[in-house]
Amino acid sequence: MDMKTIYLLIPLAPLFGALVAGLFGWAISRRVAHTVTIAGVAVACGLSLYTLNYLLHGGASYNEPVYNWLTINGVDFNVGFLVDKLTAMMMCVVTFVSLMVHIYTIGYMAEDPGYNRFFSYISLFTFSMLMLVMSNNFVQLFFGWEAVGLVSYLLIGFWFKRPTATFANLKAFLVNRVGDFGFLLGIGLVLGHFGSLDYAAVFAKAPELKDATITIFAGHPWSLLSLTCILLFVGAMGKSAQFPLHVWLPDSMEGPTPISALIHAATMVTAGIFMVTRMSPLFELSDTALNFILVIGSITALFMGFLGIIQDDIKRVVAYSTLSQLGYMTVALGVSAYSVAVFHLMTHAFFKALLFLGAGSVIMGMHHDQNIRNMGGLRKYMPITWITSLIGSLALIGTPFFSGFYSKDSIIDAVSTSHLPGAHFAYFAVVAGVFVTAFYSFRMYFLVFHGQSRWMEAKPHHAHADAHHAPAAHGAHAGDDHAAHGDDHEEHHGLGPNDKPHESPWVVTLPLILLAIPSALIGFFAIQPMLFGDFFKGVIFVNNEAHPAMEELAHEFGGAAEMGLHAFAGLPVWLALAGVVLSYVFYILKPELPKAVGKFFSSIGVTKLLENKYYMDFLYINVFAAAGRALGTVLWKVGDALLIDGLVVNGAARLVQFFSFVVRRVQTGYIYHYAFAMILGALVMITLWIGIPLYGAMH
Numbered sequence: 237m238d239m240k241t242i243y244l245l246i247p248l249a250p251l252f253g254a255l256v257a258g259l260f261g262w263a264i265s266r267r268v269a270h271t272v273t274i275a276g277v278a279v280a281c282g283l284s285l286y287t288l289n290y291l292l293h294g295g296a297s298y299n300e301p302v303y304n305w306l307t308i309n310g311v312d313f314n315v316g317f318l319v320d321k322l323t324a325m326m327m328c329v330v331t332f333v334s335l336m337v338h339i340y341t342i343g344y345m346a347e348d349p350g351y352n353r354f355f356s357y358i359s360l361f362t363f364s365m366l367m368l369v370m371s372n373n374f375v376q377l378f379f380g381w382e383a384v385g386l387v388s389y390l391l392i393g394f395w396f397k398r399p400t401a402t403f404a405n406l407k408a409f410l411v412n413r414v415g416d417f418g419f420l421l422g423i424g425l426v427l428g429h430f431g432s433l434d435y436a437a438v439f440a441k442a443p444e445l446k447d448a449t450i451t452i453f454a455g456h457p458w459s460l461l462s463l464t465c466i467l468l469f470v471g472a473m474g475k476s477a478q479f480p481l482h483v484w485l486p487d488s489m490e491g492p493t494p495i496s497a498l499i500h501a502a503t504m505v506t507a508g509i510f511m512v513t514r515m516s517p518l519f520e521l522s523d524t525a526l527n528f529i530l531v532i533g534s535i536t537a538l539f540m541g542f543l544g545i546i547q548d549d550i551k552r553v554v555a556y557s558t559l560s561q562l563g564y565m566t567v568a569l570g571v572s573a574y575s576v577a578v579f580h581l582m583t584h585a586f587f588k589a590l591l592f593l594g595a596g597s598v599i600m601g602m603h604h605d606q607n608i609r610n611m612g613g614l615r616k617y618m619p620i621t622w623i624t625s626l627i628g629s630l631a632l633i634g635t636p637f638f639s640g641f642y643s644k645d646s647i648i649d650a651v652s653t654s655h656l657p658g659a660h661f662a663y664f665a666v667v668a669g670v671f672v673t674a675f676y677s678f679r680m681y682f683l684v685f686h687g688q689s690r691w692m693e694a695k696p697h698h699a700h701a702d703a704h705h706a707p708a709a710h711g712a713h714a715g716d717d718h719a720a721h722g723d724d725h726e727e728h729h730g731l732g733p734n735d736k737p738h739e740s741p742w743v744v745t746l747p748l749i750l751l752a753i754p755s756a757l758i759g760f761f762a763i764q765p766m767l768f769g770d771f772f773k774g775v776i777f778v779n780n781e782a783h784p785a786m787e788e789l790a791h792e793f794g795g796a797a798e799m800g801l802h803a804f805a806g807l808p809v810w811l812a813l814a815g816v817v818l819s820y821v822f823y824i825l826k827p828e829l830p831k832a833v834g835k836f837f838s839s840i841g842v843t844k845l846l847e848n849k850y851y852m853d854f855l856y857i858n859v860f861a862a863a864g865r866a867l868g869t870v871l872w873k874v875g876d877a878l879l880i881d882g883l884v885v886n887g888a889a890r891l892v893q894f895f896s897f898v899v900r901r902v903q904t905g906y907i908y909h910y911a912f913a914m915i916l917g918a919l920v921m922i923t924l925w926i927g928i929p930l931y932g933a934m935h
Contacts (some may be wrong), residue, residue, distance in 0.1 A: 239290070239298055241259040242283050242586040243317045245326060247366040249279040250334075250359045254308025258356030273359040274338045278365065281331035286526055290322040297321075297774075299649075301370050301435060311432065311638040318372030318435060322578065322775045324511055325766075329582050330503055333589045334362040336747035340593050341494045341710045343743035344600065348492075354394060358498060363385040369510060374423045377511065381419065381475065384504045385412045391495040392488045403651050404490035411484040415474015422467030425450075429460055439517040439777075446521050465525035469532075472508025476562050479536045483852050484557055489551040493596030496551055497589045500558045506581045507689040513574040515775040518635045520572065523656065526783070530570025534665035537563025541669050544676035549606050550595045553680045557589055557632060560669060564647050567662050572783035573650035574776045579759075579766045580643035587631035587755035590748060592623035600736040608680055613689035613809065617737040622685050631682050631755045633674040633812045636800040639759030643672075645799070646767060648808055649792070650785040650812055664920040670808045683824040721819055760796045763808045768793050 257269040283680050290295065301316035309758045319327075325752055345351050366379025393405030421563045423433070429445060442461070449457035472478070477485040485505065489496060489935060499505065512519060512529070519525055534598050537560050544556035568577035573821045599606055601618050615622040631640035648670075651663045739745065765771045770861030780787045793799065837843045846856060902913075 239287075239319075240293075240300070240302075240862050242287065243298060243319055243370065244302065246280045246283050246287070246297070246331075247363050249276040249283075251363040252276055252364070254356050254363060257359065261352030261356060261909060264352070267909060268352050268763040269286055269355050269466040270324050270338070270342055271639070273355040274335070276359055277331060277335045277338050277362055281335045284324065284327035284331045287319060288321070288328050289748065291319075291321050291324050292593050302370075305375070313375045313433065315376055316372040316375055316434075317370045319370060321771055322510075322513065323369055325578070325771075327366060327431075329585045330362065330365050330369065332584055333503070333751075334365075334498060335347035335426065336589065336751055337494045337498045340596070340744055340747040342496075343741045344494055344596055345492060345880075347638055350394065353654075354391075354492065355866055357391050357394070358495065359385055361391065361495075361503065365507070368507055372435055374426060374435075374438075378423060379591070381440045381507065381511075382416065382509060385409065385416065385475070385685050386496075388488070388499050388504050391499065394495070396490050399421070402489040404484075406489050407616060408484035410482050413473045415481050417470075417482060418467045419471025419474075422464050422471065425460070425467065426466045429464075435514070442518050442521055453717065458638035459522065459524065460516060462522040462524040465515070465522045465526055468515060468518075469508075469512060469525065469529055472566075473532065474508075476505050476508030476566065477536075477559055478508070478532050478562065479539065479567055480852060482536060482540060482559055483849070483856060486555045486849075489549070489555050493551065493592060493599060494554070497592035497596070500555060500588065500592065505558065505562055506585065507567075509562070509569065509577055509581050512577050513776060516572075516574050516719065519569075520777055520779045520783070523782070526572065527656045528570075528653070528657050529566055530656055530662050530762065533563045533566025533568075533570055534658065534662040536560070537565070537567055537669045538665040538672070541676065543846055543849060545672070545679065546843065547676075548609050549890075550608050550611075550680065550684065551592070551597060551606060553608070554588070554591050554595055557591070557677065559618060560673060561588065561632075564644060564666060564669070566724055566826060567651055567666055568647045570662065571654035571656065571659065571785045572652050572777065572778050573647065573785045573789070575645045575772045576650050576789075577641065577784065578776075579770075580640075581748065582762070583631070583639040583643045583755075583759050585629045586751055586758065587638075590628035590751040590755050593631065593744070593751065594611070596620055597740040597748065598625075599623040600740050600744065608683040610690055611684045612687045613685070615685040615738050618685075620737045620745040624745075624752040625685065625901045626679065627756050629677045631759075632637035632677050633815065634670060634808060635807060635812070636803045637760060638761075639754065640805065642763045642796065642799065645763065645787065645803060645806075645808060646763070653785045654783070661686045667807060670813045671811040674812040675819050676928055678777060678816045678819040679823055682819055687824050687827070729902060760800075763796050763799070764793075885917040 250273070256264070256272045261269060273462060296319040297318075299316075299318045299320075301312070303313040303315040305315060307313070315617035338355070341354065341358065345354055348354065361384060364383035368377060368384060371380060373376040387407045389405045391405075392408050393401045395401045419724060426438055427433055429450075430441050430449065432438055445460055448460040449458045450460045474481045485500065488499065491499075519529075540556050540559035540563060544553050544560065547556060561580070565580050565584070566575045568574070568580060581635045585790075588657045595616065598611070598614060601614065601621065602611060605611075627638075628791055631638040634641040634644040646668050648663070650665055650873075651659060659797070767786070778786055794802075822833075835842060845851075
């Protein structure tokens with residue numbers, strides 16, 4: 237089998253599974269639906285690992301068009317693949333996490349009536365993401381970009397009878413449209429000024445246009461490359477949930493837990509990070525764009541972490557953690573440490589998928605109660621979920637020798653070497669973020685797995701169901717649509733008076749174990765080749781003279797083991813430890829302390845600010861959305877109803893009606909009226925006939 241066939245099979249295998257489960261879901265059994273979709277993703281995962289191995293052992297990169305969609309004015313719009321080590325690494329991460337999510341879904345969605353539909357969606361999502369990362373041109377990139385947006389809309393609103401779910405998926409769709417509009421404008425500038433949409437051609441021409449300007453407002457020329465890169469990054473801000481386009485991501489917890497892991501761990505939210513890394517030859521030519529990226533990432537990394545501290549919903553804590561970690565990746569992009577950003581993308585994919593799936597396992601064990609204040613002491617009842625969640629939490633906070641440590645510390649070190657104007661603020665944000673991350677992560681961990689068991693105090697009807705809904709929970713029938721779609725039948729959610737938490741079935745715990753292994757180990761083995769070896773040679777372009785972060789990191793790097801030991805002499809590890817100790821004191825030793833501290837922060841208005849999420853939702857709904865509705869109302873009532881319907885359409889009709897009314901009066905039916913009109917007409921004709929020659933003679 238030649239490599240082109242393998243590259244075609246990788247995205248088409250999940251697409252085939254998605255089509256079978258989606259189009260024939262009504263006719264096939266659940267077993268057939270999950271078998272065909274899992275097989276498709278397993279094939280894609282196996283072939284992706286083969287591709288990575290092939291490239292690591294000297295295989296040539298692939299960059300060819302596969303299909304010519306259309307040609308306009310000499311510009312080709314192709315479907316084509318660019319498969320190099322960056323692509324292969326992304327393919328492996330996407331397909332492996334997706335495979336784990338597929339297996340996990342068998343257990344998690346076991347009683348849901350939309351089982352086949354769900355498998356179809358997650359397989360289609362995998363196909364879309366693969367098309368995005370394998371593209372060798374902007375057209376296919378945009379296709380994959382929009383396709384993951386569409387499927388995420390379908391997945392977030394999977395329980396479509398629930399108003400909160402339909403609001404959340406609409407919110408995600410609209411916020412992403414804002415980002416995608418900027419992205420499309422950026423692609424338009426590329427086509428207009430570079431004359432091609434093929435990556436290789438665009439990157440080759442970029443240095444020629446380094447000093448090119450574009451005038452949008454008269455007398456104010458802008459750098460073409462800076463504007464193009466910022467617009468492309470606006471697309472990444474939407475997809476990768478960067479401030480201020482981050483508001484959709486926490487609400488997307490309304491979807492089932494498996495898609496939280498799929499969308500927020502390895503795939504959709506990392507599309508923006510991947511895109512900027514792929515575009516490194518463009519971004520390296522604009523310090524303005526890099527500084528913009530750096531500041532946006534810094535704000536996201538720190539301020540989204542603060543919001544994680546006050547969340548009581550287990551999935552929302554992990555969601556805000558995702559926002560914060562995406563901010564870290566964006567900061568790395570801003571200081572030209574693209575390989576570090578992608579390295580953190582990879583390590584984060586494993587431990588964040590692990591934490592989301594672990595959260596889902598806890599939700600199942602708690603009979604679909606998501607409130608961490610109703611948990612406690614689950615370590616005894618759910619040992620596999622406990623140990624894997626602990627590994628994920630340790631990786632997240634950057635514990636030395638765990639995978640998250642190597643990528644997170646590398647980001648902090650890279651920022652410390654940057655000379656961009658925003659680097660000082662960025663350094664403060666990423667270092668302070670270490671303490672914040674450790675505090676909220678272990679707050680959740682201690683409240684869920686340690687301390688006293690609080691579920692006996694929690695009344696079932698107060699339980700908070702998964703995404704305000706649970707897959708027909710214990711006590712509900714599989715076909716019960718009211719329970720299955722969460723129509724306020726919350727008596728099904730939470731532990732009853734005689735219930736105890738229970739460990740999840742093997743289809744849930746096996747993916748947890750398989751994700752825990754790379755969460756603990758992959759950073760140690762991958763840091764040298766990915767950051768300081770030849771892994772990204774010829775793939776990522778960095779101007780080391782202008783942006784020396786990676787060069788300076790390479791000088792300081794003495795090996796993975798030495799880096800882990802040396803960390804104890806640095807600030808981040810001790811900040812992380814302080815966060816863990818403080819959360820232990822607050823939530824295990826002195827559980828009365830948080831209330832006292834909470835009262836103080838409430839008195840100065842901080843709690844209200846955090847509970848209202850910095851009033852960003854308020855701003856969007858009551859200012860932008862309200863202004864949009866007001867403008868729409870004006871256009872409807874004045875533009876449509878008054879001007880178009882009233883004046884143009886109905887006005888023209890009334891004019892014809894009036895003219896007809898006048899003409900109709902002339903048609904009386906009396907012969908003498910017509911004779912009179914003929915005589916009058918003849919007189920007019922004679923007058924004109926005599927008058928015209930006289931006028932000519934006079935002149």
